[in-house]
Amino acid sequence: MNLDLSFYNWDMFSSYVIRGLWFSLQLTVIATIGGVVFGTILALMRLSGNKWLAVPATSYVNVMRSIPLVMVILWFFLLIPMIIGQSIGAEYSAYITFIAFEAAYFSEIMRAGIQSIPRGQVFAGQALGMTYSQNMRIVILxxxxxxxLPVLLTQSIILFQDTSLVYAIGAYDLFKGLDLAGKNYGRPVEAYLMAAVIYFFICFVLSFIVKRLQKKIAIVR
Structure with missing residues (x-):
């Protein structure tokens, strides 16, 4: 099958791709920030030594890490409207489910990062009279x-790739936009090829940045 290169034009890109790409990037940023914040809270709960905090946090992380993301997206999108009696929309469902899901993975990253800090740093903070929260906020975190940071950014790249899963609930992401373009123009092969190229290019650039960052951090150490 010959590719129709006329499919790749500005009108198609501006009409179908930009809106979807913007949502995918926006979802990645919001889910990363929210996931890091809630993931850090979960990590601190697990490391607190208080079983009333550690057990729920551990259970949440283990459950989330055991369920495919697409199932979490579908369950939330389909079940929550039945519970509250109204739809919250595909986009808001995507934001909430991605933050809730990614928090479990960012929690493990943050927990490993906190545990990588020498105990002497903790004892030094305690010797200065710092409380647990002050020690974590000022010294450890x-x-x-x-x-x-490199691992967090790597997880964000994976998160960006996973944004294509919101197609399952009809959210208008990058993949959805190109899928519609392929159907409307009658050129699905060209559309999916362009989707692959865009995903690859963005992830390749971000991976290159992460590698450079890893080298810079290694030099600082």
Whole structure:
């Protein structure tokens, strides 16, 4: 089958791709920020030594990591409207489910980062009279975030790839836009090829940035 290169034009790109690409990038950023925030809270709960905090946090992380993301998206999109009696929309469902799901993975990253800090740093903070929260906020977390930054960015790249799953609930992401373009223009092969190229290009560039960042952090150490 010959490719129709006329499919790749500005009108198609502006009409179908830009809106979907913007939503995919927006979802990635929001889910990353929300996932890191809630993931850090979960990590601190697991490391607190209090079973009333550690057990629920551990259970949440284990359950989320055991369920495919697409199932979480579908369950939330289909079940929540039945519970509250109204639809919350595909886009908001995507934001909430991605934050809730990614928090479990970011939690494990943050927990590993916190545990990578030498115990002497913790004891030094305690010797200065810092409380647990002050010690974490001022001494431990800044170092852990720096150590885990490449891993956090790598997880964000995976998150961006996973945004294509919101197609299952009809959210208008990059894949959905190109799928519609392929159907409307009658050129599905060209549309899916373009989707693959865009995903590859963005992920390749971000991966290159992560590698450079890893080298820079290694030099600082």
């Amino acid at each position: 800044p170092q852990a975030l720096r150590n885990m």
